[in-house]
Amino acid sequence: MSIGLLQAHGCHGVSAVKEGQKQPPAILSGExxxxxxxxxxxxxxxxxxxxxxxxxxxxxxxxxxxxxxxxxxxxxxxxxxxxxxxxxxxxxxxxxxxxxxxxxxxxxxxxxxxxxxxxxxxxxxxxxxxxxxxxxxxxxxxxxxxxxxxxxxxxxxxxxxxxxxxxxxxxxxxxxxxxxxxxxxxxxxxxxxRGDIPYHPRCPQIRDDHQVVLDEILALVESYVPDPYPADWVALKLLEGDKEITAMMRRALPDAIWDQVHDVLMAHDDALVAVASGRYDWIGRMIRAAVVRPQVGQISLTERLDRWATHPVWGMGLLAGILALVFWLTYTIGAPLQDALDTYVVGALADRTGALLANGPEWASKLMVEGIIGGVGTVITFLPILFIFFATMGLLEDMGYMARAAYVMDRFMHLMGLHGKSFLPLFLGFGCNVPSIVGARVIESRRARLLTIMIAPLVPCTARMVVVAFLAPVFFGQAATLVSWGLIALNLMVLALSGMAINKIAFRGERAAFIMELPLYHIPNWRTIGLLVWQRSLAFLRKAGTIILVISVIVWALSALPSGDVETSYLARFGRLLTPLGSLMGMSWRMMVALLTSFVAKENSVATLGILYGAGEEEAKLATILGTALTPAAALAFLIVQMLFIPCVATVAAIWQETRSTRWTLFNLAFLLVLSFGTSIIVYQGARLLGWGV
Amino acid sequence: MLGRLLSLVGQGGVHSYADLAHQLGVSEELLEQMLQDLARMGYIQPVGGTCDTSKCHHCPLGSGCAMDARGRVWVLTGKGSSLRGGC
The missing domain is CATH 3.40.50.300 (P-loop containing nucleotide triphosphate hydrolases)
Structure with missing residues (x-):
């Protein structure tokens, strides 16, 4: 039970919530x-x-x-x-x-x-x-x-x-x-x-522009505040819109006074922000005074690195450089390993299998050697490239750089006019387009949501990047790094241009702020990276043993039936229907079929190329065959289509599920087909006119 | 301070916590608290949630969802927009 000897108070009094008031408590003595x-x-x-x-x-x-x-x-x-x-x-x-x-x-x-x-x-x-x-x-x-x-x-x-x-x-x-x-x-x-310690509380002040309002309310209510409520505290709570105190004062005040108070409150409906703002200013001052954050080690390093890594100009330059370095490392270290795997493992396996099945039916031998080893085996030879790609990306992710990469890219897209609400879903699409499509649910407006879904497949997902990592060195050798870098830049440019259009059509000036948390940089954990590379590689191999295997067998069967000659096969007959379109991009029917099989899974195009170009060839490697079969301009056109092409079937299913509209799903496919083939035709025909790579 | 934050959110764009906190002269923890408070007062609202990778099982590469970065989109509510006009 309180003995009631103390008359201690907080900060209230004449000057309400001002700082620095001295409120000495009374002195106790004895028991x-x-x-x-x-x-x-x-x-x-x-x-x-x-x-x-x-x-x-x-x-x-x-x-x-x-x-x-x-x-x-x-x-x-x-x-x-x-x-x-x-x-x-x-x-x-x-x-x-x-x-x-x-x-x-x-x-x-x-x-x-x-x-x-x-x-x-x-x-x-x-x-x-x-x-x-x-x-x-x-x-x-x-x-x-x-x-x-x-x-x-x-x-x-x-x-x-x-x-x-x-x-x-x-x-x-x-x-x-x-x-x-x-x-x-x-x-x-x-x-x-006992009064041995002075008590001078420094209290928060209401934001300056509302001090007069607070004084006005206080003057109006002071004489009517019921005991034991402090009048200045009640005035503050009225400004904050506190329901309980407002109801209490509504009962306590004469109608005429209440009307005046009500008018003042109505005229300052932002007072709640002013009061809270005063408290935050006060907290900020206390924290600045009393909390010391060590400016050495991790935080300082992060701040110093971020001056470059998140800079609007240098950040983009650094990202472009790092991306180029990732591809360069992937190709420089991975290509010789891929070559060795192709020669000594997959090639040797094909030879042995051919020899083992030499006495069996010819179709069985061809199915194994040309269909399965030619398709799945070709994909598997790229495992070293994939391994290094995963490792370099994993390293960047683990040390905290990938968040910066996303940050500078999003800021770039914002500068290009892409709306903030589109960032979140599109930002998710860099791993896989499916969560990106699902993530568009956050946009309330149906029109804006649909348009964001329409451009989500343009985000270069990891699977597309992997296909580029597969094929760029095959087509372009030493120039693969530059080409890969350019392809990703092209994707982002197309994405940004599409986003600008969406912003103008769907969001009409509405603005949103995308606030990102950037983790501290830290020394990479090799165990984490190793685990990540292992999991992704294993998952990739699993895919090679399922979807890619099935499609490889189907593609081989269609390329072998009815006569065993690929040139007269059912697949060739179908593929030649696409020749008029393919010729505009310098592509053969084989390339067009390879593109189509990527609809099931992006990596299938590599397997299909392995089957269709490897069939009937002895000893020649896919890289050598493709190098002679395609001009650089046509190869570039092929990669451009790959990057902008319709997404994999799972993404299309997600589009249908989210739009609940067959019409919009078909429209999206048509849009991406026109965009990918249109861009590719422009690039190929432009190269032809200029005499580059033809 | 809250008024300035409201104004910055209203301007839109892409920000990092560190950058925004630096502009306001507060710590990142306090910035987060202010955002939550503005949301509680009904001036801003968050848009979206977390990355849903449940449908990525088909893709072995889908585990790299969202590039290991966390972000949140905030928009002004009608109440926030009208207040920002006066800030």
Whole structure:
């Protein structure tokens, strides 16, 4: 029970919520009892502090009229009895929940002699918001700065003395889980109530432009505020739109005064932001004063690297350079390994299988050698290239660069006019287009959602990049890096141009902010990267053994039937129907069929090329055959179509599922076909006219 | 400070937490709290959720979803738009 000797107050008074008011508490002497309320957010260690202080002297009941648990207990020292009341855990005192109402009503109506605000030093920003609301209440506050050990572990050094000077109230550093600082907390409470510690709370101020409004409200309501509510606090809560206080004052004020108050409040419906803004300014000042973040090591390195990596110009340059380096490494290290695998493993396997089946039916031998080994085997020879590609991408991902890559690319797309709401789904598409399509659900407008879905397949997903990694060195040898880089740049340009159109058509000036979290750079974990490469390679091999195998067998069968000669096969007859279109891009029917099989899975085009160009050839490698069969301009045209072509069947299924419209799905396929073939024709015909690579 | 943040969200564009926090002179933790508070007050709202890779099983390469980066889109609500006009 409070002895009522203290007349301690918060920051209220004539100048309301101004900083720096001195509120000296009265001095106690001799044997006496006080009430101490423990306030704090959930999970800041408040209960631990309560248990350490009260031990077995606890009583558990309910708050009057509520089903919320109330814990009280007793702590004694130096002839002073402290009745400890554990207030419900709350994030603020804004009457959003019964717990918040209980906590603030208790402090206002029961007037504890001291309120201990237990705060988490590791998330001091969040904890201080509650302190900002406690300080204006009519009870002196002691801050229990708990979890100092956790803050230190997280690299945040909080200086209690500086925080104390900044807040103007006593601050006690604690590690409650280790019972550290609890005795000091009790001593501080005692010294405060005995008047041995000065109490000068520095409270948050309302934003300057609303101080006059606050004063106006205060002047209107001051004489009518019911006891024991502090008038300035009530005025502040009215400005915040606090429903409970507004209802109370509606009852307390004469109609004429209420009308005036109401008019002022209506004229300043942004006052809530002004009040909260004042609190955040105050928190910002406290944090700047008391929290030291080490500027060495990881954070400093991240800041220094990000000056380049996230710079609008240098960031794009760095990304382009890194991408080129990834492809260069992939081709330089992977190509010789791929060659060796082709010669010594797949080639040897084909020879042995051919010899083993030499006495069996010819079709069985050809199915194995030309169909399965020619298709699946060709794809598998690219495993070293894929392995290095996965490893370099995994390395960048693990050390934290890929988030920067996404950041600079998104910013580039924003500058090109792509809307913020499209970023999120498109951003997801760099791994796989399917989550990108599904992610477009976030866009409420059906038109904008549909248009975003339409361009999502243009995001160069990893599978498309892998096909480029397969084929670019086959077609272009030393120039593969430059070509691969250019193809991705082309995709992004087409994406950005499509996005600009969508922004103009669908979003009409509506704006959205895309805020990204960039992780700290760190030393890569080779085990994580190894695991990632292993998982992706294994999954790729699994795919080679299923989808690619089935399609390879089908393609081989259609290329062998009815006569065994690929030139007169069913597939050739079908493929030749596409020759008029293919010839505009310098492509044979074989290339057109390879493109079509990529609809099932992107890598199938490689397998199909292996079957159709490898059939009947002895000893010659796919790279050599393709090198002679295709001009560079036609090869480039083929890769351009691959990059802009219709997506895989799973993505198309996702498009249908999300649009619930066959018409839109078909429109999307038609759009991508026109776009991919159109761009390819322009590039090929342009090269022909200029005499490049033909 | 909240008014400035509201204004920055209203301008749209792509930001990192670090960049935005630097512009406002606050820590990234405080920035996140302010965004949550503005959302609670009804001035801004988040758009979208997390990356759903449940449908990526068909693709062995789909596990690289979202390039290991986390982001969130915020838009002004009608209440936020009208307030931003006055900020």
């Amino acid at each position: 006496t009892a006080i009430t101490v309320a423990l306030a704090g957010q959930p999970n800041v260690g408040k209960s631990t502090v309560f248990n350490l202080l009260t031990g077995l002297n606890q009583h558990v009941g309910n708050w009057p009229g509520k089903t919320i648990e109330q814990k009280t207990g007793i702590y004694r020292q130096n002839g002073l009895t402290m009745n400890i009341v554990d207030l419900p855990g709350t994030y603020s005192l804004t009457a959003n929940s019964p717990e918040e109402v209980i906590a603030r009503d208790y402090i206002i109506k029961e007037r504890p002699d001291v309120v201990v605000a237990v705060v988490d030093a590791a998330i001091l920003e969040r904890s201080l918001y509650l302190v900002a609301e406690l300080l204006p209440l009519p009870a002196p506050v002691v801050v229990g700065l708990n979890m100092m050990d956790v803050a230190d572990q997280e690299g945040r050094h909080v200086e209690p003395e500086v925080l104390e000077a900044a807040l103007g109230v006593p601050v006690v550093p604690m590690v409650a889980t280790k019972a550290q600082g609890v005795r000091e907390l009790a001593d501080t409470i005692e010294r405060l109530v």
